[in-house]
Amino acid sequence: MTLFVGLDVSVRETAVCVVDAVGQVVVEKKVATEPEDLIALLRQVGGDYGRIGLEAGPLSQWLVSGLAEAELPVVCVETRHMKALLKAQQVNKSDRNDARGIAQMMRVGLFKPVHVKTLASQERRMLLTSRKLLQKKLLDVEADLRGTLRNFGLKVGVIRTSGFEGRVRELVEDYPRLAAIVGPMLTVRRVLHEQFTVLHKMLLGLVRQDPVCRRLMTAPGVGPVVALTYRAAIDQPQRFAHSRAVGAQAGLTPKRVQSGETDYDVGISKTGDAMLRSTLYEAAQSLLTHGGAKWSWLRAWGMRVAQRRGMRRAIIAVARRLAVILHRMWVDQTDFRWTKAPAAMAT
Structure with a gap:
């Protein structure tokens, strides 16, 4: 039975x-x-x-x-x-x-199965989320110090991370009660920065030893964080029958509303892996807006989209296309092609 x-x-x-x-x-x-x-x-x-x-x-x-x-x-x-x-x-x-x-x-049989990630992928994901959490708390402490000190007319201004603590102590030097309050906050910030550095070095070491991440980083806009996030989110590339399905997995495909005579798109779906979506968006934004970025056919395509539809939509379009390209690079075990000439000659 x-x-x-x-x-x-x-x-x-x-x-x-x-x-x-x-x-x-x-x-x-x-x-x-x-x-x-x-x-x-x-x-x-x-x-x-x-x-x-x-x-x-x-x-x-x-x-x-x-x-x-x-x-x-x-x-x-x-x-x-x-x-x-x-x-x-x-x-x-x-x-x-x-x-x-x-x-x-x-x-x-009325169910929709999901992929259960491997233990290695879960470990990569935990490293990424832990690093991001410490980074967020570090920025929260700095923003709070900047805001509260501004109430007393003390302006931190633009300062490098390494000089932040010294600048704050210099500002409160003549305010003993403020210095007593700021001291524990700076201690917490110092510990957060130290442990964030530990996790960031761990991330860089993991990416350096992973051939898949190194290959993904040959694509423009893709650094260690983006590569490892993509590696952890996709886990096993063979579970996608087509590379174009990765865009939907990241929630970067248009959401369609259709009922009777009504039929229109309402922006991207924003379903699926939120961390993957945000990192791909950041990679595409860096690719299109960073002045020193190396020119490539992908950037040229994104600029043409920006001229027609605006920069925001162009960034989303490039992020979606980048998700597809990275999957194809992973499956084919090839580096990013900066021009389309090799592909055209192969056909």
């Missing part, structure tokens, strides 16, 4: 619902959110499992890996799609009802 399983995962416990081929509930139970406990329950129930589904979330990569190692047919389902289908059940929201709904989705 073929069985289908729905897992509603929380931090401590997971609601498990097992249904048969006609939708009848076989087992409903809560177990600890541990791969071993889930596997033990499923082994105890027995039977031939068709699909085991759970929602994408912070614990999904860990649980999917554990269940997959036990040779169980586990599927990770896209969050928005699952939420819409569970809402259509018109029942009170509970862990039990959610697990039932997921089990029925697995039974009828």
